[in-house]
Amino acid sequence: xxxxxxxxxxxxxxxxxxxxxxxxxxxxxxxxxxxxxxxxxxxxxxxxxxxxxxxxxxxxxxxxxxxxxxxxxxxxxxxxxxxxxxxxxxxxxxxxxxxxxxxxxxxxxxxxxxxxxxxxxxxxxxxxxxxxxxxxxxxxxxxxxxxxxxxxxxxxxxxxx
Numbered sequence: 001x002x003x004x005x006x007x008x009x010x011x012x013x014x015x016x017x018x019x020x021x022x023x024x025x026x027x028x029x030x031x032x033x034x035x036x037x038x039x040x041x042x043x044x045x046x047x048x049x050x051x052x053x054x055x056x057x058x059x060x061x062x063x064x065x066x067x068x069x070x071x072x073x074x075x076x077x078x079x080x081x082x083x084x085x086x087x088x089x090x091x092x093x094x095x096x097x098x099x100x101x102x103x104x105x106x107x108x109x110x111x112x113x114x115x116x117x118x119x120x121x122x123x124x125x126x127x128x129x130x131x132x133x134x135x136x137x138x139x140x141x142x143x144x145x146x147x148x149x150x151x152x153x154x155x156x157x158x159x160x161x
Contacts, residue, residue: 005088010100017104021138022111025120032122045124049134052118067117074110078103094152101145108138 032038032048039045052066081103088096112119121134 003089005090005092005096007085010085010096013100014104014107017101017141018107021108021136024137025112028122029120043125043127046122047124047134049121050118051121067113071110071113074106078106094148094155098145098148098152101141105138105141105145
């Protein structure tokens with residue numbers, strides 16, 4: 001048990017991601033009309049958009065059942081992430097950091113699905129008329145968490161027989 005990480009700091013990071021995500025979405029929902037575009041930089045806009053599906057609007061127009069599917073799936077995955085965090089060894093700090101980012105982002109989007117039935121997106125990057133699908137801070141945390149997890153997997157030493 002002595003070689004286990006204390007998960008408290010990682011759970012606080014997940015909570016911070018959740019709070020920042022929800023605060024940013026509340027700000028956008030209070031100030032923007034749906035699909036209103038506010039240019040910020042030549043390659044970046046703020047725009048209020050909604051996604052009832054998953055990444056890149058997958059299943060966005062599936063008729064409503066996907067809300068409950070994604071709520072259930074995200075809930076199960078979130079429990080799995082917490083269990084994984086609780087079992088990390090002290091040498092797995094980067095994995096803990098990545099799991100916390102993924103967990104906080106997943107919970108941020110889960111709150112949206114439970115509360116309003118869809119995920120609020122507002123970050124819109126574009127280049128020469130091509131727009132990346134709008135996303136939010138939760139999506140950013142999940143993406144960064146996955147990248148860090150991949151990095152952590154490459155840094156781990158193989159187990160000796």
